[in-house]
Amino acid sequence: MYSTILRERSGSLWTLILSRHMGGGPRTFPGGLNKWQWKRMHEKKAREKETKLLDQEKQLYEARIRSEIRAKMLGGGGNHDSNENKAKSNQSHGPLSPKEHIKSLADRFMKTGAEDLWNEDDGPVGKKVNHGSRLNRVGSGGLGSSSSIDVRRFGNSRRGFSSMRRGLGFRRNESSCDEGDEFDVRKFDTLSPFSPGFVGKKEKVKSVSNVVRNKGLFGGRRKFRKNDSSTEEDSEEEENGKMDGWMDVRRTGSSASLGNHDFKLIKRVQRNVSEEELYPPLDINDVRDGLSKRKAVETIMEVNGEPSDSIYSGKRFDESSISPLTLKALSASGIVKMTRVQDATLSECLDGQDALVKAKTGTGKSMAFLLPAIETVLKAMEGSNSVHRVPPIIALILCPTRELASQIAAEGKALLKYHEGIGVQTLIGGTRFKLDQQRLQSDPCQILIATPGRLLDHIENKSNITSRLMALRLFIVDEADLLLDLGFRRDVEKIIDCLPRQRQSLLFSATIPKEVRRVSQLVLKRDHSYIDTIGLGCVETHDKVKQSFLVAPHESHFHLVPHLLKEHINNTADYKAIVFCSTGMVTSLMYTLLREMKLNVREIHARKPQLHRTRVSDEFKESKRLILVTSDVSARGMNYPDVTLVIQVGIPSDREQYIHRLGRTGREGKGGKGLLLIAPWERYFLDELKDLPLEPVPVPDLDSRFKHEVDQSMGKIDTSIKEAAYHAWLGYYNSVRETGRDKTTLAELANRFCHSIGLEKPPALFRKTAVKMGLKGISGIPIRK
Numbered sequence: 001m002y003s004t005i006l007r008e009r010s011g012s013l014w015t016l017i018l019s020r021h022m023g024g025g026p027r028t029f030p031g032g033l034n035k036w037q038w039k040r041m042h043e044k045k046a047r048e049k050e051t052k053l054l055d056q057e058k059q060l061y062e063a064r065i066r067s068e069i070r071a072k073m074l075g076g077g078g079n080h081d082s083n084e085n086k087a088k089s090n091q092s093h094g095p096l097s098p099k100e101h102i103k104s105l106a107d108r109f110m111k112t113g114a115e116d117l118w119n120e121d122d123g124p125v126g127k128k129v130n131h132g133s134r135l136n137r138v139g140s141g142g143l144g145s146s147s148s149i150d151v152r153r154f155g156n157s158r159r160g161f162s163s164m165r166r167g168l169g170f171r172r173n174e175s176s177c178d179e180g181d182e183f184d185v186r187k188f189d190t191l192s193p194f195s196p197g198f199v200g201k202k203e204k205v206k207s208v209s210n211v212v213r214n215k216g217l218f219g220g221r222r223k224f225r226k227n228d229s230s231t232e233e234d235s236e237e238e239e240n241g242k243m244d245g246w247m248d249v250r251r252t253g254s255s256a257s258l259g260n261h262d263f264k265l266i267k268r269v270q271r272n273v274s275e276e277e278l279y280p281p282l283d284i285n286d287v288r289d290g291l292s293k294r295k296a297v298e299t300i301m302e303v304n305g306e307p308s309d310s311i312y313s314g315k316r317f318d319e320s321s322i323s324p325l326t327l328k329a330l331s332a333s334g335i336v337k338m339t340r341v342q343d344a345t346l347s348e349c350l351d352g353q354d355a356l357v358k359a360k361t362g363t364g365k366s367m368a369f370l371l372p373a374i375e376t377v378l379k380a381m382e383g384s385n386s387v388h389r390v391p392p393i394i395a396l397i398l399c400p401t402r403e404l405a406s407q408i409a410a411e412g413k414a415l416l417k418y419h420e421g422i423g424v425q426t427l428i429g430g431t432r433f434k435l436d437q438q439r440l441q442s443d444p445c446q447i448l449i450a451t452p453g454r455l456l457d458h459i460e461n462k463s464n465i466t467s468r469l470m471a472l473r474l475f476i477v478d479e480a481d482l483l484l485d486l487g488f489r490r491d492v493e494k495i496i497d498c499l500p501r502q503r504q505s506l507l508f509s510a511t512i513p514k515e516v517r518r519v520s521q522l523v524l525k526r527d528h529s530y531i532d533t534i535g536l537g538c539v540e541t542h543d544k545v546k547q548s549f550l551v552a553p554h555e556s557h558f559h560l561v562p563h564l565l566k567e568h569i570n571n572t573a574d575y576k577a578i579v580f581c582s583t584g585m586v587t588s589l590m591y592t593l594l595r596e597m598k599l600n601v602r603e604i605h606a607r608k609p610q611l612h613r614t615r616v617s618d619e620f621k622e623s624k625r626l627i628l629v630t631s632d633v634s635a636r637g638m639n640y641p642d643v644t645l646v647i648q649v650g651i652p653s654d655r656e657q658y659i660h661r662l663g664r665t666g667r668e669g670k671g672g673k674g675l676l677l678i679a680p681w682e683r684y685f686l687d688e689l690k691d692l693p694l695e696p697v698p699v700p701d702l703d704s705r706f707k708h709e710v711d712q713s714m715g716k717i718d719t720s721i722k723e724a725a726y727h728a729w730l731g732y733y734n735s736v737r738e739t740g741r742d743k744t745t746l747a748e749l750a751n752r753f754c755h756s757i758g759l760e761k762p763p764a765l766f767r768k769t770a771v772k773m774g775l776k777g778i779s780g781i782p783i784r785k
């Protein structure tokens with residue numbers, strides 16, 4: 001009925017708009033729209049509004065139905081609620097009054113075990129929308145005038161509804177969940193009826209507490225968040241080991257909507273895995289053990305005729321148990337010997353063990369996980385009699401960037417050259433979603449390589465990827481430290497929720513900081529192996545890569561980079577250089593400057609269309625005598641052969657990023673050069689690199705003619721590019737903890753940067769942006785009127 005009213009209303013609105021604007025009214029409308037554009041815009045708005053209202057109506061209707069069912073259940077003697085409620089519901093079997101309705105919903109949500117009813121979309125609470133007035137209009141028999149309820153709770157997403165359904169099911173077995181039991185909410189979500197770990201509800205609860213005992217470090221963090229920032233705080237606190245308490249009562253939901261019922265008890269799980277267990281204090285015996293192992297490896301390498309600094313172990317692939325067809329593909333590519341990381345991991349990975357693997361950049365980690373992936377697929381195919389039109393996905397590889405996913409896929413395809421019926425596909429952003437779906441149907445694959453965001457899109461849009469992932473046997477995370485970092489972790493967690501628990505998992509990276517070892521338990525079984533081919537006391541960078549740093553005022557960086565590149569070009573016949581800049585827009589400015597200076601240069605950053613990114617990436621792989629200016633999208637995993645120089649302009653986000661950027665040179669045991677160009681106030685970052693062999697380089701003398709040439713080229717660049725670069729620069733350094741703290745100094749530095757790129761005055765920020773960045777009212781930061 002409401003929808004009819006709505007249509008009528010929107011109809012009359014239309015009559016009004018049309019009569020005012022179509023007959024004899026003005027010819028142009030606000031924003032320079034013509035009458036048809038104006039009409040279409042309003043039609044669209046009306047449609048959107050109608051859809052939204054219908055949606056809300058539907059949600060309310062479903063909430064109401066649930067309420068009725070609940071009232072009936074209570075009347076039948078449900079044993080979960082208070083006697084008061086029972087008495088009330090016995091009096092009346094009809095729908096609950098608005099107040100009772102809210103109270104009963106609140107009760108249900110706040111009960112132990114009711115966490116299953118919650119989903120990601122319930123938060124962040126801070127964003128709660130007050131639908132009170134609308135609800136009053138809509139719900140003739142629904143909620144009372146004083147009620148305002150967060151509709152998302154009642155499942156405004158499909159996922160929400162399904163969680164609810166599951167939640168109701170679970171409630172019936174609530175008694176099987178011991179009062180004293182610890183529980184990890186994430187696990188309720190994880191166990192889908194399709195997953196092998198699902199054995200019925202009673203077992204589910206038991207297994208949950210077991211899992212939690214093993215995974216206590218993450219107990220309940222995801223579901224009970226107040227808002228995004230609090231999650232970060234929480235995790236930081238947890239990571240600092242401050243949240244060891246058993247019980248932590250926190251307010252969730254909005255007190256406006258649910259009053260005093262609006263909090264629940266969260267039992268924090270006591271940590272059973274102690275810090276010592278995860279990181280036993282460095283014992284002299286460990287060091288001795290590490291050194292003797294390294295000696296043993298070196299002896300084997302000597303026996304096999306490999307120098308001790310070689311990336312190869314001396315062992316051959318044909319000595320391993322990989323399939324003959326893969327061996328054939330390897331030898332067709334001229335690959336015979338294993339690298340150290342491949343030697344160290346292959347047998348463990350083929351045995352089905354979970355592993356966390358650390359190995360230097362460019363030493364063949366991709367092949368180290370692709371080979372087990374192929375073997376796992378072969379094994380799965382052997383064991384299965386059924387023929388699928390669209391086969392299940394047996395191995396899933398997650399990686400952070402689109403280019404890296406494509407690169408791994410290409411390597412996988414080369415290894416599968418002689419295998420028939422095994423396919424590799426990528427799911428990456430920047431392509432059309434529908435095309436992805438068609439490709440997955442028409443080009444079936446057993447190995448899927450994906451970036452987390454796009455894979456999650458497919459999972460959440462209920463394409464059949466979720467069911468295809470049910471048979472997954474091997475889950476691999478490349479660049480694990482980055483993907484388990486806060487920026488990606490939530491996506492990765494959601495993906496893990498959709499994977500079977502009975503699986504093998506492998507994490508790979510060239511850098512594995514302590515925190516990552518801790519969070520790796522999110523993916524790995526507790527009894528996983530930690531394989532570190534770098535070894536105790538050794539640095540993560542290659543000896544053959546000469547590292548240096550240059551400290552010079554920021555204003556001179558745009559002069560110094562072309563100078564350093566020209567010098568390198570003059571001294572290196574087949575030069576191939578990468579210049580890393582802090583952000584996409586600064587990359588764009590640097591690229592434009594170098595292009596103006598007639599250097600052979602290309603750019604890649606996230607603002608570029610995917611087609612451009614792919615084309616440039618492929619070109620740079622094949623070429624010599626070329627410079628690539630890029631942001632961090634190329635920092636990890638990209639295998640550009642024979643890069644001779646890597647320049648990093650400004651400090652990278654952290655030590656790990658420095659190592660990965662530098663790792664674009666000196667691959668496959670070759671040599672290379674790396675230069676970090678920083679301003680005097682960025683010197684503090686050198687502390688993070690103090691164990692790496694960086695040499696200082698004196699500031700070169702630039703002659704005035706060269707400076708003039710740079711200034712002229714800079715002068716030709718469009719102001720909009722410079723303004724965007726200034727904003728991006730400000731945003732980046734504002735986010736760096738050390739520089740972002742003192743906003744006044746930051747504003748001064750930004751102004752100097754602004755002048756160095758030829759802008760007379762800093763471009764104004766939007767008020768909202770300035771507020772968000774904490775820069776409102778800071779002198780030197782103009783705000784747009």
Ligand SMILES: Nc1ncnc2c1ncn2[C@@H]1O[C@H](COP(=O)(O)OP(=O)(O)OP(=O)(O)O)[C@@H](O)[C@H]1O
Binds near residue numbers: 336510636638668
């Ligand atoms: N056993 C091998 N013999 C010869 N070449 C190899 C071998 N294994 C890998 N390679 C080659 O080494 C290059 C670098 O490998 P890869 O990109 O996997 O390094 P990585 O360790 O993953 O680096 P990053 O840490 O930067 O991701 C690739 O060209 C790959 O084909």
